[in-house]
Amino acid sequence: MMKKLVLIALLYLGTGIQANAQDNYVHTAKGNLVKILTANTGAKIKLNDVITFNVVQKTEKDSVLFSSYTMGHPLKIQVQACENAGDLMDVLPLLAEKDSALVKVPTDSIFKDHEDQRPPFLPKGCNLLFTVKIEKIQSLQEAMAERNAGLAKIKAEEIPARDKYIADNKLVVKTTPSGLKYFITQPSVKHKPLTGDTLLVNYTGKTIDGKVFDSSVQADAQKAGLNQPGRNYEPLQVIVGTSAVIKGWDEGLLLLNEGSKAEFIIPSNLGYGAEGAGADIPSYSTLVFDVELVKIKPIKHAPAKPVTKTPVKHKTTAAKKKS
Template identity: 60%
Template sequence: MKLKNIITLSLMIASMYTFAQDNNGFTRLPNQVQYKIYTPNNGAKIKLNDVITFNFTQKTDKDSVLFSSFTAGRPVTIAVQPSQNITDLMYFFPLLSEKDSALVKIPADSLFADSSMQRPAFFPKGSTLQFVIRIDKVQSMEQAMAAQQRLMDSLKTAEVNTLNKYIADNKLNPTKTASGLMYIITQPSVKSKPVAGDTVLVNYTGRTLEGKVFDSSIESNAKQAGLEQPGRTYEPISLTLGEGQVIKGWEEGLLLLNEGSRSTFLIPSDLAYGPRGAGADIKPFSSLIFDIELVKVKPAKKAQTATPAAKPAATKKPAATKKPAAKKTTTPVKKAPVKK
């Protein structure tokens, strides 16, 4: 952290403590934000670059709840940085310790100082936006990164164990590639295989290891699974291999299939949607199953190479002749331009 930022933050915090409490026990900060710490603790105060996990309720001063992470079950984890605006609370966190609870009141007038912003009726002049905050955990950046890595490692281990159990329970014998992709040919074909740059038509149904169908290009499969895909045209999808249009497991697996063949792909998360997941059905670190039919391969058009023109045969230089005398009546004729 730059020395300038440290000095600025220190002066800001020091100035905060110079404000006396009002009759209701609230302290007012220089930016007119008021706060009250309900459960002060004696632990170390939060510092810049600390990673904090906290829950909060956001409400009006009439106790109308706008959002609550307590109810949603999703605490917030962020790194403390210099404040950018009055609602980010970064100027307030350094007053707290782990396990502290507090009430913060932000003047609504400061939120709508820009006249172009539309002001909701529930924030009249003189009202406040309030945050009820509980600091659940404080970590240094190094501690937070180490904890995140341990969590990812444990989730990846759990994924591998779950996939292996699925294979064992279903008595499967897939072929495994160096990348970790596993596949089973369910309908072989002797037709040609695609190569990068080819366009392929593919029918598919995708499902989780728990059996949840999340996507299908086949109408009967989608209806059987109760999958709602409004406006979906049920037909093979078209994609060009090697252009990153699909997940890595598909890119690799489709190159292994012959036109007209069918296969089941078992795709680990690092060849699919990884630690982020996708949508409500594909959770982070989820291995996926795809039933694939390679309907058609359309080879890429190869650019034609131009054939160089043959060089003209060498001719002897004509012998020098006497230049005829020019006739006065002769009109000079322009030669046609020679294309170079």
């Protein structure tokens, strides 16, 4: 006859966390239920630590709502004070590096005071289920040092990668003093825009490894497999020279004639820099844009002031004649 397991109720002082002897879940101060699936020795997570973790979020009917494994990389966050049950911050102090846990989060806590935002598949009284695996724990200083070292490596690789793209594609480019590289693919003899003019621009943007991340041209978007629901495929309106777009665009568009097409090779300092722009544009990314200046809608510009040349006085070299 098997002996019955005796579950000991534990009290976690200072955290408001109590064990539930009935189902081996731990209750947190915010009402979450936590079951440790894999426990390891080592320091527990502390406030301000930076953690790298994988997580799967499900409904009680086992429908997956989110998975970092599907994304292809873990998440990284800094641990803050807990504000609501859904942020899991009251769960993290229970875990050490390589620990895993199942967390039940009451949806009534998540949608308290804003029931209008509750989706139909999360009815009152149900829980959201999170399976969390802690991959790495770092102090804020350690995480910043790692990030800075990684960014420095990426930054150092940008110029060689850009030069390789130009060489591999046998491009003959012009380079402006700022570092913008471009070449005209369809010339035009029409007029050029001035700062403040509204331009209609068709474009397709990609990284130098060929990944298309945006396009105003439907054929290009479909060819690249872009998912842009609700997108109206039409030229983008840009007020040029007013910082409404990235610096590389502001500079490059002023170099084009109406009706011309060009390729811009925009270094990161004229694009999105160290921050990047979401998953599609990493830090220190050189961007490539195929652009067409479809139309210029000029504003009324002040007439250019005539240039007057100042006469140059020449010194005489004639010696003063002696009397």
